[in-house]
Amino acid sequence: MTDDAALVQRCLNGEEHAARELVERFQAMVFAVCYRMLGQREDAEDVAQDVFLRAFRSLKGWDPERPLKPWILTIAANRCRTALQQRPRNSLRNPQHLNQIVVENSGESPDLAEELKAVIGELRDDYRLCFVLFYQEDLSCAEIASVMKCPEGTVKTWLHRARRELADRLRRRGVVPHVEYQLHGV
Numbered sequence: 001m002t003d004d005a006a007l008v009q010r011c012l013n014g015e016e017h018a019a020r021e022l023v024e025r026f027q028a029m030v031f032a033v034c035y036r037m038l039g040q041r042e043d044a045e046d047v048a049q050d051v052f053l054r055a056f057r058s059l060k061g062w063d064p065e066r067p068l069k070p071w072i073l074t075i076a077a078n079r080c081r082t083a084l085q086q087r088p089r090n091s092l093r094n095p096q097h098l099n100q101i102v103v104e105n106s107g108e109s110p111d112l113a114e115e116l117k118a119v120i121g122e123l124r125d126d127y128r129l130c131f132v133l134f135y136q137e138d139l140s141c142a143e144i145a146s147v148m149k150c151p152e153g154t155v156k157t158w159l160h161r162a163r164r165e166l167a168d169r170l171r172r173r174g175v176v177p178h179v180e181y182q183l184h185g186v
Helices: 003-012 016-038 041-061 068-086 096-105 112-122 125-136 141-148 152-172
Strands: none
Touching (some): 003 016, 003 041, 003 068, 016 041, 016 125, 068 125, 068 141, 125 152, 141 152
């Protein structure tokens, strides 16, 4: 029995310590994905909590032959998509833009990490999720395809387009002149 399967079985047996262990194991990853997808800390906290509630309710349906991490990330991705769809159209979608305005108005040179964070927030939702899962959560294209329920070739295309868009947006912002998207991995 794998470590994931043993942990899930302990959760299903009602072991409180096992439930805490499962949350602790995946909490940072789930929150990071939610925050990067939603752009607002409060929304990310709410959705991350909902992810674990749904995961615990669905543990009986998890296939122990498959890894637990992509299964939980699938729940997180679906909950983030739902949260984004439920947002009012006129709400500020990505508050990272406010950070950028503050940086520009302060007279200081913008930090590349802040610029990158801002342009990642501007990507289409599916491109952003692919990018986050691949570069920040270290999932393979096959795992991302499983999470996003799409073909692996689609994931590779979305990653390519996300890198190209990021490079173009950084170039337009004047962050790096003639930047080439040299993000590796695919």
